[in-house]
Amino acid sequence: MKSLLVTLSLIAIFSFFNCTQKSNYDLQEIEDKIGGISKGIIPDKRVGIKDITIEEVDKTLKITTKSNFPSLLDSIRNYVNTLPYSVDTIFTLLPNREALDNKIYAVVNISVANLRSLPKHSAELATQSTLGTPLKVFEKKDNWYRVQTPDKYIAWVDLGGIVLLNETEYNAWLGKPKLIVIKPIDKVYESTNTKSQVISDLAGGNILVLQNQNNNFYEIAFPDGRQGFIEKEAAQLYEDWLAALIPSAESLTKVSKQMLGIPYLWGGTSFKGVDCSGFTKTIYFMNGMVIPRDASQQVHAGKPVDTSNGFDNLLPGDLLFFGRKATSENSEKVVHVAMWLGNNEFIHASGRVRINSFDSNASNYNEYELNRFLRAKRMLNVPQELILPLTNAKLFYAPKI
Numbered sequence: 001m002k003s004l005l006v007t008l009s010l011i012a013i014f015s016f017f018n019c020t021q022k023s024n025y026d027l028q029e030i031e032d033k034i035g036g037i038s039k040g041i042i043p044d045k046r047v048g049i050k051d052i053t054i055e056e057v058d059k060t061l062k063i064t065t066k067s068n069f070p071s072l073l074d075s076i077r078n079y080v081n082t083l084p085y086s087v088d089t090i091f092t093l094l095p096n097r098e099a100l101d102n103k104i105y106a107v108v109n110i111s112v113a114n115l116r117s118l119p120k121h122s123a124e125l126a127t128q129s130t131l132g133t134p135l136k137v138f139e140k141k142d143n144w145y146r147v148q149t150p151d152k153y154i155a156w157v158d159l160g161g162i163v164l165l166n167e168t169e170y171n172a173w174l175g176k177p178k179l180i181v182i183k184p185i186d187k188v189y190e191s192t193n194t195k196s197q198v199i200s201d202l203a204g205g206n207i208l209v210l211q212n213q214n215n216n217f218y219e220i221a222f223p224d225g226r227q228g229f230i231e232k233e234a235a236q237l238y239e240d241w242l243a244a245l246i247p248s249a250e251s252l253t254k255v256s257k258q259m260l261g262i263p264y265l266w267g268g269t270s271f272k273g274v275d276c277s278g279f280t281k282t283i284y285f286m287n288g289m290v291i292p293r294d295a296s297q298q299v300h301a302g303k304p305v306d307t308s309n310g311f312d313n314l315l316p317g318d319l320l321f322f323g324r325k326a327t328s329e330n331s332e333k334v335v336h337v338a339m340w341l342g343n344n345e346f347i348h349a350s351g352r353v354r355i356n357s358f359d360s361n362a363s364n365y366n367e368y369e370l371n372r373f374l375r376a377k378r379m380l381n382v383p384q385e386l387i388l389p390l391t392n393a394k395l396f397y398a399p400k401i
Helices: 027-041 070-081 167-174 238-244 249-258 276-285 367-371
Strands: 050-057 060-067 087-093 105-108 112-116 125-130 134-141 144-148 154-158 162-165 178-181 185-189 198-203 207-213 217-221 227-231 235-237 303-305 319-324 333-342 345-350 352-357 373-378
Touching: 027 050, 027 060, 027 070, 060 070, 070 087, 105 167, 125 154, 134 154, 144 162, 162 167, 178 238, 198 227, 235 238, 249 276, 249 333, 276 333, 276 345, 367 373
Parallel strands: 060 087
Antiparallel strands: 050 060, 105 134, 105 162, 112 125, 112 154, 134 144, 144 154, 178 207, 178 235, 185 198, 185 227, 207 217, 217 227, 303 373, 319 333, 319 373, 333 345, 345 352
16 A cells, blocks of 8 residues: 655744744644645545645745645635735646646556656656546646546656647547557557567557557557557457446456566556555456555445455455554554455465465465455445446547537
8 A cells, every 4th residue: 555645835934034023923823724624625635736835924924825626725715814914825726727838638648657746756656547548737847747647646747658638639539439458568569560660568458549450450549649550459449348348256356367476566556567556456447447546545435345254245356455453542544455356365466466365274375464454345336436437437538428
């Protein structure tokens, strides 16, 4: 399990030109009040932007707030208006259309784009988005863009991984027929010959625009207009794939086992590398469902499964959550997730994607995970706001009007 670090700066900077002079306000009280407002409106900083700076400049209190939630800006503005003294304020609602030249949409343009917690390559890998994934764009810093994925996760991506689009361009992209890559790993070639020049690598779940097809190859286009060819066995017409999906315990298990041996990668959500929740997220995506990003978010989705008397009520595809159990001093903390396979076995990303067992007599018995097991949730066939079926999402093609 991982947690995205998104900046929430409640900074008090004192500029005293006369050390004996005191301000006519309680900075700590203001900081606490605004912090409470922001937490009430955006409790999960991974899915909402709340950049707030409180500082004293030339003996004047200055509050700068930047957010994608209008209600947060309004609430802080209303609070500031109740203060009995003058406050300089700057409120910025994201996306910043003017600074982005109205390009408030983006589409991932490489097989797997790395999204980071801060706008620099040395920052923590927060998550990943795969080729063809549409993103909301909020702001720009140098060649980095703060974006939001379809599961509402917010992080920074560099320009090399995306194509920026305005609304007209984005709708045009949506309206084009698509393919989905169904092989875990594949390639795009320059011509209808697998010995021709490779244009790009591909990973399972990648989405491409369909240009044409012949007996053995699809002619495709990337979001930036690059063109090439992929073997038909590697992909499927997106709408055909979606229409044929019947998510089941068997299909979830099949996808999970295709990923056996894939290395653990903090922040990874693809067939190239996964963390624990990126693994479960990928399994469900390849079965037509978008579930929350992190284990501590996934635990709030789905329907509880009773495990108070053991694991007999579990079905393959159910998610198992692990971590710190609640005590009188500490609350429960979810730090790991796995998927149940049946027969006391579960599959998870731990060092690599592997299968372990709760059976103490099994060679793959995992006592450590058994001792920190918390709860189980069922995601399959559970209508819920936190589980988004791709049949309803319309992420990769234009909705019917």
